[in-house]
Amino acid sequence: MISKANAARLRKMFSENHEPAMVVGKKRYHPTLPVPFPTTKAPKGLIRARLPLMADGLTHLDTDPRVVAISPYPLAAHYWATGDPEKPEKREHVPHVAIEMRDQTVVFIDYIPLTRQKLEPWIARRTRDLKAHFREQFERDYIVLDERHLWVEPRFSNVKLMWQHKSRVGEPPSLITARAAVRAARLPATIDQIWRNAGSPRLGFRWEGEASAIELRQANPIFTAVMQLAMRGELRLDLGQPLSMSSVVRRIEHDDNGFRPF
Structure with a gap:
């Protein structure tokens, strides 16, 4: 059963007064080429995507009628990292976005390039830990998306075309x-x-x-x-x-x- 405190955190993520748990700087101060992404599905009307792949993911979300709200950098999750089963460590992670569906389902999403996942195998372990954390603490799903999900053609070209209109x-x-x-x-x-x-x-x-x-x-x-x-x-x-x-x-x-x- 989700606690009252965590239920309140979920509600606040999509409210007008929500403040992102992380601030992404402008290009000259940030190494991963942030991309400003305008969308009416976010409270402030603009999301600063941390990297171009995230902007591609936002294009999918912004054109999907099932997605009614997007919360950028919604919260700081304090989860148990199980790299060493004998000595789990408490760590912090801020997902790229949380989305709310028409039926009020909420999903937490990170966008991580496939090359980085291959070069840094610890990401797979962190993903498992975060899946367990969001399921236990919030009764919600957490997923990692990459080029294999976002760049499938002709869907990707289609959603980019739709977004232009x-x-x-x-x-x-x-x-x-x-x-x-x-x-x-x-x-x-x-x-x-x-x-x-x-x-x-x-x-x-x-x-x-x-x-x-x-x-x-x-x-x-x-x-x-x-x-x-x-x-x-x-x-x-x-x-x-x-x-x-x-x-x-x-x-x-x-x-x-x-x-x-x-």
């Missing part, structure tokens, strides 16, 4: 109309079919004082709307195939809450 402040009002058209479409259908049935809309811009608009041929509001609605969990796309105008869009038929490491 995220809703942002100042996006054109025409995207509201595009999302309404996608929601009203008869599915399953390809993105191209939805686009044509909606009248083949395009995005464009007009300079102040100009009479006509300039069409942005590389920007398709229906494609963007589909990406956004998929990230919201309203639609399903097959991320096992490269995303394109030929991708088939389906409605969500059941609620899939289970978190899997890709």
